[in-house]
Amino acid sequence: MLWIALHLPLLSLEAFAATLAAGDVVGERPLALMDAQRIVAANAAAGSLGVKPGLKRATALALAPQLVLGRADRERDGRALEPVAHAALAFTPTVVVPPAEAADAAPHTVLLEVAGSLRCFGGRTKLLERLEAALAPLGHRVQVALAPTAHGAALLARAQARTHCPDLATLAVALDAVPVWLLGPGREHWDALQGMGLRTIGDLRSLPRAGLARRFGDALLNELDRAFGLEPDPRVPIALPPAFESRLELFARADRAEQVLHGAGVLVDRLVVWLGAQHAFLRRCTLEMRHEVRWRARSDAPRATRLELALAAPTRDRAHLVALLRERLDRLALPAPTLDLVLRADDVVQRAAPNAELFGATRGAHEGLVQLIERLQARLGAEHVQRLEPLDDHRPEHASCALSAAEADEAPASGTLVGLPARKAVRKARAMPPRRSKKAAAAAAAPAAVDPQKRRAPEPPPRCTPTPRPVWILPQPQRLSERQDRPLLEGEPLHLVSGPERIEAGWWETALAERDYFIAQAADGALVWIYRARLPLSVAADQQGWFMQGRFG
Amino acid sequence: MDTLSSPAARAARLLPPFRSPSSRRPPRPAPEALHPTLWLGHQLGRLREQALPSGYAALDRELPGGGWPRRALSELLLPHAGVGELRLLTPVLVALQRAGRLVMLFDPPAALSAWALRDLGIAVEHLLVVDTRSRSGLDGLWAFEQALKSGQVGGALAWLAPRLPHERLRRLQLAAQHHDGPAFVLRERAASERPTAAPLRLAFRPRGADVLEVRVLKRRGPPLERGLLIQLPAVLSASARARALAGRREPALQAATFVDLRAGTEAPVPA
Numbered sequence: 001m002l003w004i005a006l007h008l009p010l011l012s013l014e015a016f017a018a019t020l021a022a023g024d025v026v027g028e029r030p031l032a033l034m035d036a037q038r039i040v041a042a043n044a045a046a047g048s049l050g051v052k053p054g055l056k057r058a059t060a061l062a063l064a065p066q067l068v069l070g071r072a073d074r075e076r077d078g079r080a081l082e083p084v085a086h087a088a089l090a091f092t093p094t095v096v097v098p099p100a101e102a103a104d105a106a107p108h109t110v111l112l113e114v115a116g117s118l119r120c121f122g123g124r125t126k127l128l129e130r131l132e133a134a135l136a137p138l139g140h141r142v143q144v145a146l147a148p149t150a151h152g153a154a155l156l157a158r159a160q161a162r163t164h165c166p167d168l169a170t171l172a173v174a175l176d177a178v179p180v181w182l183l184g185p186g187r188e189h190w191d192a193l194q195g196m197g198l199r200t201i202g203d204l205r206s207l208p209r210a211g212l213a214r215r216f217g218d219a220l221l222n223e224l225d226r227a228f229g230l231e232p233d234p235r236v237p238i239a240l241p242p243a244f245e246s247r248l249e250l251f252a253r254a255d256r257a258e259q260v261l262h263g264a265g266v267l268v269d270r271l272v273v274w275l276g277a278q279h280a281f282l283r284r285c286t287l288e289m290r291h292e293v294r295w296r297a298r299s300d301a302p303r304a305t306r307l308e309l310a311l312a313a314p315t316r317d318r319a320h321l322v323a324l325l326r327e328r329l330d331r332l333a334l335p336a337p338t339l340d341l342v343l344r345a346d347d348v349v350q351r352a353a354p355n356a357e358l359f360g361a362t363r364g365a366h367e368g369l370v371q372l373i374e375r376l377q378a379r380l381g382a383e384h385v386q387r388l389e390p391l392d393d394h395r396p397e398h399a400s401c402a403l404s405a406a407e408a409d410e411a412p413a414s415g416t417l418v419g420l421p422a423r424k425a426v427r428k429a430r431a432m433p434p435r436r437s438k439k440a441a442a443a444a445a446a447p448a449a450v451d452p453q454k455r456r457a458p459e460p461p462p463r464c465t466p467t468p469r470p471v472w473i474l475p476q477p478q479r480l481s482e483r484q485d486r487p488l489l490e491g492e493p494l495h496l497v498s499g500p501e502r503i504e505a506g507w508w509e510t511a512l513a514e515r516d517y518f519i520a521q522a523a524d525g526a527l528v529w530i531y532r533a534r535l536p537l538s539v540a541a542d543q544q545g546w547f548m549q550g551r552f553g
Numbered sequence: 554m555d556t557l558s559s560p561a562a563r564a565a566r567l568l569p570p571f572r573s574p575s576s577r578r579p580p581r582p583a584p585e586a587l588h589p590t591l592w593l594g595h596q597l598g599r600l601r602e603q604a605l606p607s608g609y610a611a612l613d614r615e616l617p618g619g620g621w622p623r624r625a626l627s628e629l630l631l632p633h634a635g636v637g638e639l640r641l642l643t644p645v646l647v648a649l650q651r652a653g654r655l656v657m658l659f660d661p662p663a664a665l666s667a668w669a670l671r672d673l674g675i676a677v678e679h680l681l682v683v684d685t686r687s688r689s690g691l692d693g694l695w696a697f698e699q700a701l702k703s704g705q706v707g708g709a710l711a712w713l714a715p716r717l718p719h720e721r722l723r724r725l726q727l728a729a730q731h732h733d734g735p736a737f738v739l740r741e742r743a744a745s746e747r748p749t750a751a752p753l754r755l756a757f758r759p760r761g762a763d764v765l766e767v768r769v770l771k772r773r774g775p776p777l778e779r780g781l782l783i784q785l786p787a788v789l790s791a792s793a794r795a796r797a798l799a800g801r802r803e804p805a806l807q808a809a810t811f812v813d814l815r816a817g818t819e820a821p822v823p824a
Binding site: 365368369371372373375376379380381384385386387388389390391396397399400402405468469470471472473474475485495496497498499500516518519521524525526527528532535536537550551552553 | 632633634635636637638639640655661662663664665666667668669670671672673677678680681682683684685687688692695696699700703704705706758759760761762763764788789790793794796797806807808810811
């Protein structure tokens with residue numbers, strides 16, 4: 001058995017710093033944590049000003065007026081330790097987080113049993129490198145130690161960083177130098193041990209066991225035996241929670257959405273680590289910003305503001321998720337200040353990680369495109385990024401509609417054209433009977449698969465319309481003035497060149513169109529498409545006369 | 554004295570001809586042949602990367618590199634939408650779509666007819682339209698800049714608002730350097746009075762049915778005095794074109810006149 005112990009000495013301070021607004025890095029501002037009016041932890045900046053654990057609050061503030069004080073919170077530390085355990089789960093199924101209430105408390109430590117994973121990850125050094133790379137995004141300072149026993153590794157990690165003991169003999173030698181204070185019972189009996197001159201575990205071991213048991217109890221001997229491998233030490237590994245829900249309490253009230261972004265970034269880090277542990281990808285998540293009751297301006301204001309993020313392609317990319325959140329938060333106006341953020345993963349899909357391609361063009365380009373389209377949709381709104389769809393209707397204003405490109409299909413196999421997101425009709429086209437929409441949805445859902453060989457065959461598409469249609473269609477037909485029964489455009493008479501083309505359609509709706517279309521040439525030579533009602537005297541007065549519908553571009 | 558038999562002449566015939574040191578070195582290359590971005594004032598510049606052929610030989614001859622430039626903005630100035638600009642750009646857009654790249658349009662001035670685009674050969678399935686006209690602010694420019702910076706889009710056309718400040722266009726030109734493909738910005742005619750950051754600037758004018766006059770206002774090369782007349786793919790049939798060319802002297806085509814017999818009044822007779 002080979003146990004890796006990850007000890008996070010500054011976890012409390014780092015967890016507290018994560019709740020501050022962006023820019024307050026742990027190392028720069030003096031931070032200290034308080035418990036019952038006494039300082040329990042202080043960072044290096046505070047330490048250099050003289051703030052040490054054990055001082056009273058008033059003393060600390062007198063020494064460092066700009067000190068940022070926070071409350072020591074065990075739950076917050078536990079929540080911050082979870083992502084570290086989840087990151088470790090990607091390397092081995094046996095990850096142990098010693099509970100804080102145990103007698104031999106190894107606080108802020110995560111233990112991994114990796115004897116079975118060494119071969120998979122290519123050796124001890126490579127596994128350690130990958131473990132450190134996986135923990136780097138969380139931004140914690142980690143002390144690592146390896147040993148054959150779990151408790152031995154935990155003690156070594158707290159005492160000194162980066163120790164490796166391949167067998168019990170070297171473990172015994174290393175543990176002999178560990179200070180007694182790190183043992184749980186050693187802390188209780190610290191005064192007595194110090195009085196007897198017992199500083200290190202080696203000193204303890206040189207004494208007779210019966211005497212130690214009589215003076216300090218069995219717990220001390222038990223712990224030593226477990227650390228040295230003389231007694232079995234069964235541990236219960238943690239289980240990955242099936243659903244991800246993480247909470248972060250901000251230190252200062254967030255009034256504006258961008259202040260929320262820093263906290264949301266911390267939650268996204270945890271989410272990405274949890275996804276990595278499961279080898280899963282995110283499809284949909286929700287960020288909930290809870291509002292305090294007493295700060296809500298009106299009593300009927302909502303308790304929480306929910307921001308739903310739906311992704312076109314399942315992703316685990318932290319930068320992309322934060323960019324999307326930033327765009328959505330910029331557009332969001334908070335009804336009340338928020339103090340509590342909750343991130344929940346709603347839809348997670350298991351999929352193998354994409355292989356790095358040799359000439360990685362197709363899949364990488366497709367994912368880059370999908371991310372670009374998602375960013376545009378996040379900022380502009382899904383209805384402003386559109387695809388055109390030709391419809392079976394002779395009326396020009398209903399012959400094509402612009403649908404939003406909302407959903408994406410799975411990335412097509414290499415060799416196909418870049419498959420665009422299949423669309424979900426947000427704006428219902430006015431003249432689309434339901435039969436047609438299902439056919440269109442089915443036709444568009446299957447990505448166009450074209451072989452690379454066939455891609456180069458030049459085939460002019462068959463003509464779709466009997467007569468040429470203009471590329472530009474005015475959304476509202478523009479009324480043209482007339483002079484001597486000839487239509488005018490910008491004061492110049494139009495010269496009818498081709499026509500008439502009679503289009504009668506829409507009898508099944510009230511928007512019946514019976515029109516004669518002509519192609520006309522304007523004074524500057526451009527071609528326009530104008531129409532007149534087929535029976536101008538039988539339509540309403542506002543429909544008589546000439547209208548311009550389009551321009552040939 | 555006979556020169557051929559003199560000792561000096563005999564020696565000169567036997568020895569190899571004397572060469573000056575400077576003539577032994579290879580001739581120096583002309584400076585404009587050293588690097589693609591160097592060009593003399595009277596030459597047409599070359600591009601560092603392969604240009605995309607526009608599909609019209611007369612235009613390709615006048616464009617530096619023989620086609621539309623990549624990684625740079627090409628500014629097209631139009632009097633109004635619908636002079637034939639899309640028909641001119643169709644060959645390069647179709648080539649991009651056939652290569653599997655996406656074409657994006659930003660803020661088109663009117664609705665596009667999917668059938669007409671299909672008739673031109675543009676696949677509407679590989680076309681994306683971003684419409685920000687109903688939104689206030691600079692969202693359209695932001696979207697265009699993001700698409701250029703991503704480098705994944707094949708071709709981009711953007712219709713810009715009138716009187717665009719110069720620094721915004723400069724910013725787009727910088728973003729276009731990441732974009733591996735043509736980037737067209739379509740602006741109003743009045744923009745020709747102000748300088749541009751785009752390396753290529755063309756002005757369009759319709760000159761009759763299916764004929765477009767292209768004037769090259771700015772390019773990496775000598776100025777072009779005359780405009781090019783480009784024949785676009787025909788929209789009109791032959792008889793209609795003949796009618797259009799016949800001129801405006803007499804209206805060859807007339808719409809019918811309707812007489813309202815119920816009211817007993819006559820509609821005016823067309824001129």
